[in-house]
Amino acid sequence: MKQEEEPMKRLSRREFLKSTGVAMIGSALPLSMVKVAFGAERPAEDFHFGYISDSHIQHLGGTNFVRNWDRGLIRAVQEANLLTPKPDFFIYGGDLAQLGTKEEIDHGLEIMSKLRGKVRYVMGEHDYYLDLGEYWESKLGPQYYSFDHKGVHFVVLNSILTHDKWTFRAWPTPMDRMKAMARLDNPDGSPFLVGEKQRAWLKQDLEKIDKDVPIIVCSHSPLQKIFKGWNFWTDDAEQVQALLKPFNKVTVIYGHVHQIQYQQIGNISLHAVMATAWPWPYPKSYTQVKNALPVLTVPMNRADPFFERDASGWQFIDWKTGQADMHYQLPNNKDRTVAFNRKTGRPEDLKYQNPKTRIPPQEHF
Ligand SMILES: [Fe+2]
Ligand SMILES: [Fe+2]
Numbered sequence: 001m002k003q004e005e006e007p008m009k010r011l012s013r014r015e016f017l018k019s020t021g022v023a024m025i026g027s028a029l030p031l032s033m034v035k036v037a038f039g040a041e042r043p044a045e046d047f048h049f050g051y052i053s054d055s056h057i058q059h060l061g062g063t064n065f066v067r068n069w070d071r072g073l074i075r076a077v078q079e080a081n082l083l084t085p086k087p088d089f090f091i092y093g094g095d096l097a098q099l100g101t102k103e104e105i106d107h108g109l110e111i112m113s114k115l116r117g118k119v120r121y122v123m124g125e126h127d128y129y130l131d132l133g134e135y136w137e138s139k140l141g142p143q144y145y146s147f148d149h150k151g152v153h154f155v156v157l158n159s160i161l162t163h164d165k166w167t168f169r170a171w172p173t174p175m176d177r178m179k180a181m182a183r184l185d186n187p188d189g190s191p192f193l194v195g196e197k198q199r200a201w202l203k204q205d206l207e208k209i210d211k212d213v214p215i216i217v218c219s220h221s222p223l224q225k226i227f228k229g230w231n232f233w234t235d236d237a238e239q240v241q242a243l244l245k246p247f248n249k250v251t252v253i254y255g256h257v258h259q260i261q262y263q264q265i266g267n268i269s270l271h272a273v274m275a276t277a278w279p280w281p282y283p284k285s286y287t288q289v290k291n292a293l294p295v296l297t298v299p300m301n302r303a304d305p306f307f308e309r310d311a312s313g314w315q316f317i318d319w320k321t322g323q324a325d326m327h328y329q330l331p332n333n334k335d336r337t338v339a340f341n342r343k344t345g346r347p348e349d350l351k352y353q354n355p356k357t358r359i360p361p362q363e364h365f
Contacts, residue, residue, distance in 0.1 A: 047149070049317055050315070057105075122220050162193055259311065312330070
């Protein structure tokens, strides 16, 4: 499940020379060379990549799809195509489809085909629970894999698996299973899992990586426990975190929550991405049930509560500091940046960290 990234032929001679020799070739080099190039004294090379997630393309029948969800993804693709300089690649963070049908996946991929650049996909629960990822996999390849890019080791996980006894119980139809998992506030759902098999694979995948090589893990559900009632939660998050603990610089980027969140857990910086479809409210606003919204998260500006898609968008991620600087692009609101602060050792939203500088949300009764 290893994918090759950025073959040498894509490097011009000038770029190659500029890279001071071996530093930028990443996985094309023997591991010992990667270690030399990206040891503690030398940060990985600057690059940026785009991240689009949670479009929830929804089929209404015939040739009809929910127009709003189409428009969100189309807009993200159009804006991402205008980025200068061009991102090295894109990651799609999961929930391309709403109910995992071929029509939805095909329609979503048709819109995504207009995006100029390579795209790697993460599995979301809305893509998965109809046919357990079969059609998605036939179009997009393995459900979990790793690749190297300019000195950074990327791992893509399928974090939305769950217990076999739930997945394979006697559902009337596969669509009943899909709908049971598709709801946000769902008493008949089941907590997400990376699972034992994939954790064993991850352990093996990471064994060959030097501890100074930065790791970026892309998952759909948060690899932390935020709010179980909405499945903003991965049941074996601690076990996955333990596998990442030996590395000096780890970043986890996840979708699913449709809102900006950021957190630092030990050596791991965690960032959520927005949806192109709709924003979820913060669980905190529903305080009937205990939740653990990361304390570092500064709420998104949803200045207009009557515009239901305020706070949806997409993001590009800048690696120039050797950590993920998340640039959130909100088509209908002010852009946001959550960057790693070396002084405090955690991601921060400098503009809005101070409550006094935030745009006050409107209240309505
Ligand atoms: Fe989603
Ligand atoms: Fe999701």
